[in-house]
Amino acid sequence: MEEMKEWCRLMPKIELHAHLNGSIRDSTLLELAKVLGEKGVIVFDDVKDVIMKCGRSLPECFQLFDLYHILATDHETVSRITKETIEDFAAENVVYLELRTTPKNNQAKGMTKRSYMKAVIDGLRDVDTVDVSFISSDILINHTSEKKKRIFVRLLLSIDRRETTEAAMETVDLAVEMKDLGVVGIDLSGNPIVGEWKTFLPALMYAKDKGLPITLHCGEVPNPEEIQAMLDICPERLGHACFLQDEEWQRVKSSRIPVEICLTSNLQTERLTSIDYHHFDDLYKAKHPVVICTDDRGLFSTTLSNEYYLAASTFGLAKGQMIELARSAIDFVFADDGVKKNIRELFEASERAY
Ligand SMILES: CNc1ncnc2c1ncn2[C@@H]1O[C@H](COP(=O)(O)O)[C@@H](O)[C@H]1O
Numbered sequence: 001m002e003e004m005k006e007w008c009r010l011m012p013k014i015e016l017h018a019h020l021n022g023s024i025r026d027s028t029l030l031e032l033a034k035v036l037g038e039k040g041v042i043v044f045d046d047v048k049d050v051i052m053k054c055g056r057s058l059p060e061c062f063q064l065f066d067l068y069h070i071l072a073t074d075h076e077t078v079s080r081i082t083k084e085t086i087e088d089f090a091a092e093n094v095v096y097l098e099l100r101t102t103p104k105n106n107q108a109k110g111m112t113k114r115s116y117m118k119a120v121i122d123g124l125r126d127v128d129t130v131d132v133s134f135i136s137s138d139i140l141i142n143h144t145s146e147k148k149k150r151i152f153v154r155l156l157l158s159i160d161r162r163e164t165t166e167a168a169m170e171t172v173d174l175a176v177e178m179k180d181l182g183v184v185g186i187d188l189s190g191n192p193i194v195g196e197w198k199t200f201l202p203a204l205m206y207a208k209d210k211g212l213p214i215t216l217h218c219g220e221v222p223n224p225e226e227i228q229a230m231l232d233i234c235p236e237r238l239g240h241a242c243f244l245q246d247e248e249w250q251r252v253k254s255s256r257i258p259v260e261i262c263l264t265s266n267l268q269t270e271r272l273t274s275i276d277y278h279h280f281d282d283l284y285k286a287k288h289p290v291v292i293c294t295d296d297r298g299l300f301s302t303t304l305s306n307e308y309y310l311a312a313s314t315f316g317l318a319k320g321q322m323i324e325l326a327r328s329a330i331d332f333v334f335a336d337d338g339v340k341k342n343i344r345e346l347f348e349a350s351e352r353a354y
């Protein structure tokens with residue numbers, strides 16, 4: 001078991017569904033909470049218990065995100081959590097990371113969606129334990145040390161389901177503006193029982209119009225009308241897809257839309273009664289495109305290596321199948337062909353090494 005866990009850690013991997021604020025280290029959250037506790041903004045002991053709790057329902061997750069957003073609210077902290085998230089993924093041999101985050105306005109902190117994203121970019125630039133390539137020209141200039149590991153990072157801007165159409169449009173405009181700074185697509189996320197499809201649709205269509213690929217949190221709760229409407233716009237990828245009915249699965253399968261699989265997230269938020277019944281099994285056996293992801297590695301105390309281990313141990317995958325599963329995700333990344341070629345080479349190099 002330990003040998004397999006270590007093998008999963010060493011294996012090169014691709015992460016396509018990771019939320020920045022869901023990926024914050026517990027130690028960082030506690031440190032931030034302590035500072036705010038001393039200032040009297042929060043009661044540290046209460047917050048500490050919430051942060052350290054194991055297992056959380058879906059509504060609890062969204063309450064927690066509100067807390068996280070209070071803790072990680074200024075530019076400096078946004079840069080810090082970005083830097084730490086990249087370092088954590090790189091440390092477990094993630095070679096390509098598509099990190100998603102919701103650009104936020106926060107007047108009290110002088111923060112706009114644009115300045116929030118600038119703080120994220122600053123965080124990418126601050127990473128020093130690994131070489132980070134996040135814009136096309138990095139392929140040539142940023143590889144400073146042959147000894148250092150290398151990670152490709154691209155960004156997705158998330159629309160939160162609480163947002164208005166105007167706010168969602170603002171996010172898409174920002175994504176278009178930041179295409180040269182590593183932004184490669186748009187995500188729709190947030191509490192699945194909040195908001196209406198017709199509110200987000202104009203922004204998603206606008207993104208399509210601007211050539212930005214889209215991934216949608218789809219079917220986290222049973223909502224057949226919304227699921228149908230989501231499939232109607234032909235998104236480039238789907239996240240979760242827990243509550244799809246047969247007819248909807250047929251549509252997903254015939255259009256071969258890749259599904260981002262987040263096992264621990266689905267289990268902890270009780271989207272299914274047992275991991276044995278997870279739709280990964282059916283999709284994998286049907287050779288449907290799937291990619292194993294963490295969703296919120298901090299919130300759910302997991303890692304991408306752990307998610308691969310969970311898949312292998314639950315569904316009986318052999319090492320060769322795991323490598324193929326990890327490698328197949330190259331085809332579903334939103335970055336351009338040049339980056340895909342580079343990741344392929346990284347996979348080959350690391351396979352030769354072990
Ligand atoms: C558990 N399943 C989930 N379902 C839906 N949305 C989720 C999510 N996990 C995270 N988020 C979305 O990501 C935000 C946190 O990261 P950022 O502030 O954007 O970096 C949450 O507020 C929520 O909107």
Ligand SMILES: [Zn+2]
Binds near residue numbers: 017019189217239
């Ligand atoms: Zn998610």
